[in-house]
Amino acid sequence: MRLHLSPEDQAFRGEMRTFFTTEVPQPIRDAVAAHRELTKDQFVEAQRVLNAAGLAVPHWPVEWGGKDWTPLQRHIWREEMQLASVPEPLAFNTSMIGPVLAAFGSQEQKERFLPATANLDIWWCQGFSEPDAGSDLASLRTTAVRDGDDWVVNGQKTWTTLGQHADWIFCLVRTDPTAEKRQRGISLLLFPMDTPGVTLRPIELLDGGFEVNEVFFEDVRVPSENLVGEENHGWDYAKFLLGNERVGIARIGSTKRMLIDAKEHARTITVDGAPLADNPYLRARIAEIENELLALELTALRVVANSAGGRPHPASSVLKLRGSELQQAATELLVDIAGPLSVASFPDGDTDVPEWAQVATPSYLNYRKVSIYGGSNEVQRTIIAGSILGL
Amino acid sequence: MDFRYDDEQNGLREAVSGLLARAYADSEQRRKVVATDPGFDEQTWGRLAEMGLLGLPFAESDGGMGAGPVEVSIVAEEIGRVLAPEPFVAAVVLAGGLVADLGTDAQRAEVLGALAEGSLIPTFAHTEIGSRWQASARTVTATEDGGSWTLTGVKEPVPHGARADLLVVSALVGGATRLFLVPGDAAGLTRSGYRNHDGTRSAKVTFAGTPAQPLGEGAGDQTAAIEKALARARVAYGHEALGAMETALTTTAEYLKTRKQFGVTLNEFQALTFRAADMYVSLELARSTVMWATLVVDADGDVVSAADRVRLQTSRASRHIGKEAIQLHGGIGVTAEYKVGHYTSRLTAIDHLLGDGDWALARLAATVNDHETVDPTA
Numbered sequence: 001m002r003l004h005l006s007p008e009d010q011a012f013r014g015e016m017r018t019f020f021t022t023e024v025p026q027p028i029r030d031a032v033a034a035h036r037e038l039t040k041d042q043f044v045e046a047q048r049v050l051n052a053a054g055l056a057v058p059h060w061p062v063e064w065g066g067k068d069w070t071p072l073q074r075h076i077w078r079e080e081m082q083l084a085s086v087p088e089p090l091a092f093n094t095s096m097i098g099p100v101l102a103a104f105g106s107q108e109q110k111e112r113f114l115p116a117t118a119n120l121d122i123w124w125c126q127g128f129s130e131p132d133a134g135s136d137l138a139s140l141r142t143t144a145v146r147d148g149d150d151w152v153v154n155g156q157k158t159w160t161t162l163g164q165h166a167d168w169i170f171c172l173v174r175t176d177p178t179a180e181k182r183q184r185g186i187s188l189l190l191f192p193m194d195t196p197g198v199t200l201r202p203i204e205l206l207d208g209g210f211e212v213n214e215v216f217f218e219d220v221r222v223p224s225e226n227l228v229g230e231e232n233h234g235w236d237y238a239k240f241l242l243g244n245e246r247v248g249i250a251r252i253g254s255t256k257r258m259l260i261d262a263k264e265h266a267r268t269i270t271v272d273g274a275p276l277a278d279n280p281y282l283r284a285r286i287a288e289i290e291n292e293l294l295a296l297e298l299t300a301l302r303v304v305a306n307s308a309g310g311r312p313h314p315a316s317s318v319l320k321l322r323g324s325e326l327q328q329a330a331t332e333l334l335v336d337i338a339g340p341l342s343v344a345s346f347p348d349g350d351t352d353v354p355e356w357a358q359v360a361t362p363s364y365l366n367y368r369k370v371s372i373y374g375g376s377n378e379v380q381r382t383i384i385a386g387s388i389l390g391l
Numbered sequence: 392m393d394f395r396y397d398d399e400q401n402g403l404r405e406a407v408s409g410l411l412a413r414a415y416a417d418s419e420q421r422r423k424v425v426a427t428d429p430g431f432d433e434q435t436w437g438r439l440a441e442m443g444l445l446g447l448p449f450a451e452s453d454g455g456m457g458a459g460p461v462e463v464s465i466v467a468e469e470i471g472r473v474l475a476p477e478p479f480v481a482a483v484v485l486a487g488g489l490v491a492d493l494g495t496d497a498q499r500a501e502v503l504g505a506l507a508e509g510s511l512i513p514t515f516a517h518t519e520i521g522s523r524w525q526a527s528a529r530t531v532t533a534t535e536d537g538g539s540w541t542l543t544g545v546k547e548p549v550p551h552g553a554r555a556d557l558l559v560v561s562a563l564v565g566g567a568t569r570l571f572l573v574p575g576d577a578a579g580l581t582r583s584g585y586r587n588h589d590g591t592r593s594a595k596v597t598f599a600g601t602p603a604q605p606l607g608e609g610a611g612d613q614t615a616a617i618e619k620a621l622a623r624a625r626v627a628y629g630h631e632a633l634g635a636m637e638t639a640l641t642t643t644a645e646y647l648k649t650r651k652q653f654g655v656t657l658n659e660f661q662a663l664t665f666r667a668a669d670m671y672v673s674l675e676l677a678r679s680t681v682m683w684a685t686l687v688v689d690a691d692g693d694v695v696s697a698a699d700r701v702r703l704q705t706s707r708a709s710r711h712i713g714k715e716a717i718q719l720h721g722g723i724g725v726t727a728e729y730k731v732g733h734y735t736s737r738l739t740a741i742d743h744l745l746g747d748g749d750w751a752l753a754r755l756a757a758t759v760n761d762h763e764t765v766d767p768t769a
Contacts, residue, residue: 001400001461002393003686005768009392072392083764256764263760283756291680291703291755294765298679301767302394315675322672384671385664389644 013076016055020084024049033085033257034355035363037209040123040165046087047120056089057118061102064114071304079297082253092124092161093117095248096241097170100188104229104237113190125163125193127171127215128238130156135376137172138183138235142217144173151175151189151227153197153220159373163200163213166193176232188234191222207362208346242375249374250323252297258330259290265337265356276337289329296322314388321380324370331364392768394682396461403462407469410438415473418730424476425590429554431476437509445483446507449491454504460623460688464630464681471634474730474737476591478514480631481550482506485624486513486559489570492616493607498572502557514555516546516573516596517617524746526568526618531598533562533571533605540605541579542571542598550744552594553584559606560598567612571603578602589740590733622698623688625745629681629701632709632741636677639716639734640670646720646731663719670712677708683767692769696758699751706748709738 005013021029028042050056051065059074060066069077081088098117101109116122133140142155153173163169171189179185193200197220202210229237263286266277276282296319303313335342338357345362347353371377385391396404414435415421424432439445448463449455456462463484470479483506490502490513505511522529531544542562549558558573558580573580579601584594607613644667647657657663680701687697713735717724724731742748 001396001682001686001689003683003690003692003768005392010768260763263763267760277760280756283759284752287752287755287759288703290759290765291700291752292676294683294700294767295676295680295704298683298767299676301392302679302682315679318672318675322676378665381665381668382661384668385658388671389640389664389667391644391647391658391664391667 009072009076012073013080016077016080017084019053019055020081020086023053024084024086028087029085032087033261035359037211038087043087043090043165044120044123047089047093050086050089051119056120057094057098060094060098060114060118064098064102064110065118072301075300075304078248079253079256082251083257085257088248090120090123090162092126092166092170093120093122096126097124097190100170100228100237100241103240106225108225109190109228123162123165123167125160125166125169125215127157127160127169129159131158134159135379137238138186140172140174140186142171142173143177144175144187144189144222146175146224147221149224151222151224153189153191153217153222155217157215157217158203158212160200160213160215161211163193163215164202164210168192169198169215170228172234172238175234179232183235185232186234186238187231188228188237189222190226190228191220195220195222197221206365206368209362209366211366250296250300250319251327251370252293252300252323255293255323255326255330258327258334259286259293261356262286262330262333262337265334265354268354269337269339282337285333289326289333292322292329293326296326317380317384317388320374321377321384324377327370328364328367331360331367334360335364394679396465400461400465404465404469406442407444407466408472410442411435411469411473411475414438415475418474418733421474421476421590421733422727425586428584428592429551430586430590430592431478431551435475436477436512439477439479440507440509443507444479445509446503448484449487449499449503449507453491453499454507455491456507460626460685463627464685467627467630468634471631471636471737472638474635474638474733478512478551478591480624480627481514482512482555484627485620486515486555486557488620488623489515489559489617490572490606492620493570493613495608498604498606502572511556512551512554513557513559514550514552515620516549516552516558516560518548519544519546524750526621527614528561528563528568531560531562533564533569533603535564540571540603541600542573542603543600545595545597547595548587548593549596551592552596553582553592558596560603561613561617562603564610567610568614568617569610570606570613570617572606573598573601573603587740589736591740618695621745622694625698626681626684626688626694626701628741628744629677629684629698629705632705632738633674633678633681635734635738635741636674636709636712639712639731639738640667640674642731642734643667643670643716643719650721657719666715666719670715673708673711677705680704696755699746699754702746702751703748703755706742706751709742710748713738 024046028046031038047056057065058067058069062068101113130140144151144153172186173189174185175187176185197218199216201214203212267275269276303316338360341353341357342361344353443456444466446455447458451457487506519529533540533542556575560571560573561568579599581597582594584592587593650657684697684701688694716731717735720731723729
């Protein structure tokens with residue numbers, strides 16, 4: 001048991017902090033901090049800066065650009081990145097399909113895709129959810145039928161995040177509709193988004209943004225070498241991938257950043273001649289969220305220390321559940337600090353409402369998503385009740 | 392940063408939990424023990440002493456074991472797990488801690504050695520009606536006359552105040568708060584003991600010109616030292632609460648798996664299993680905070696604010712878990728025959744001994760704008 005970081009980890013944290021706050025272009029970090037939508041070019045530029053320094057895919061195998069870091073170092077890397085408002089390397093590339101290909105892909109697939117995936121030369125999107133397959137992913141209905149050397153894909157995906165920027169999709173398809181267990185008849189296919197028969201329809205979200213899409217497939221021909229691993233084993237790869245998705249999903253550094261901003265903004269607002277920051281109720285509310293966030297960060301550190309080389313620590317299921325709640329609490333806090341200004345979301349041109357107050361409510365509405373994606377919080381409670389409490 | 396216990400610490404936990412499991416194998420044993428004064432088992436107290444647990448945090452030169460806060464936390468957790476009524480935190484961590492921090496060489500040798508071997512039980516007589524959780528004394532006064540001191544006033548409720556062999560008493564000297572030692576059999580001392588809702592004991596202690604010996608040397612105000620000792624006790628109570636919360640949760644989960652209603656076991660109802668899952672979340676978040684605070688004590692960091700964070704987190708968690716444990720059990724949870732309600736009672740007592748959640752939140756809120764962010768490794 002020891003409180004302080006080792007001198008090595010402390011030095012590592014300093015290195016990360018310096019890199020993230022000096023090497024990643026300020027306008028990109030400003031956009032993240034302001035909760036502005038990033039352009040595709042901004043995502044790509046940021047990831048390439050990281051990749052050039054070997055910081056885009058540290059959790060990958062070393063031969064494909066990974067670093068042999070301890071779990072604690074990975075944790076520090078992620079938290080410092082979020083605290084510095086650096087856009088994280090695209091999750092679909094670095095946390096999802098990259099690790100799957102490194103673990104289950106053919107040598108040809110690894111060579112063809114991994115370097116380009118790390119550098120965001122290829123932008124991947126995720127073809128998992130369907131209109132009737134959300135939390136119950138295994139009920140997916142998009143089919144792929146073998147025809148000569150090709151698979152022919154028909155069906156529909158939804159909630160495809162940033163699909164409008166994507167070059168390729170990794171897509172779960174049903175290849176054996178007769179399989180006794182529905183999980184057993186699913187395969188994982190890769191194909192370019194400009195393949196004939198693929199169409200994309202953006203979905204407007206509550207915040208006015210276009211973050212997610214529906215994707216339709218009509219007789220899309222996919223060459224057989226684009227199957228990942230074995231036919232009908234796609235569910236195993238999907239589970240592996242979703243396990244990775246939950247890593248870092250607590251987004252503690254990002255919530256910390258929002259609390260720092262909330263305190264700053266509260267100083268700029270005057271109520272009855274005194275700064276809002278002095279209001280005892282608001283201070284208590286911030287202090288309580290801050291304490292909850294500390295508890296979460298400490299839980300993450302505890303889990304990280306105990307997960308080395310083994311099964312994940314049971315308390316890791318707490319991270320997604322509480323992490324999403326605290327992200328939401330922070331966005332709600334910002335809306336309340338903005339107060340009457342929080343309704344002025346989309347002024348065009350002449351306005352005196354500061355930008356943070358303009359984006360506060362759209363962000364709050366957008367962040368309702370965090371307790372839904374990555375395994376909804378109800379799914380997390382089911383996991384805790386079932387696998388931990390044995391209920 | 393490292394949250395793992397070493398082999399020796401795991402061994403200590405096993406030994407303590409073995410001893411306490413024998414003493415309190417079922418909740419009936421505890422009920423019997425707390426039914427009569429002094430509200431705990433003198434024999435179990437003696438066994439804790441034999442194992443060296445009552446001298447854990449004190450220097451070997453004072454008759455202690457020279458162990459650290461991590462070892463203390465392990466004992467407190469195991470005490471909480473079986474709801475052992477022995478006043479480990481109150482006597483060893485808090486009252487003993489004050490003597491260890493402030494006592495003269497002679498006082499430390501006399502008090503701590505006897506405490507460690509189980510022959511002397513001290514308590515901190517500090518709370519007064521109307522004082523809530525302040526670190527300074529309120530109305531009890533100390534007067535010097537020709538080099539001897541006497542105390543006047545009332546302390547209440549004083550933990551195991553009727554049983555204690557030695558009282559460490561806070562009193563006003565002018566505007567300053569200083570500590571004094573008063574033996575349990577001192578002249579001019581009246582003690583009226585009674586039972587608390589959780590089975591432990593408190594007393595009204597009246598000082599009427601009671602002779603007292605100043606703790607330590609000098610004439611300076613000792614409030615800051617009291618604040619620090621209280622903080623360490625808050626952290627130790629946090630561990631006791633953790634042990635109790637864990638048992639409350641596992642007992643509840645076990646009950647959901649066995650109790651049948653509507654022809655099925657209760658764990659078939661998602662409305663109940665989801666609530667149990669939330670209890671687990673509260674427990675693990677509190678555990679992280681409490682373990683961290685013990686490391687802050689170990690590193691001699693900002694113990695006072697770490698303890699406030701513990702109070703806030705464990706107050707919220709212990710109320711949540713304590714209330715849900717009863718609700719998920721149903722009517723049996725409110726009975727004295729069944730154990731789970733006693734856990735809620737004890738958790739409620741711990742929550743109010745040295746400052747509750749709102750009290751801690753008010754203190755944290757007062758300083759929330761003094762820092763940008765909280766760095767747990769600082």
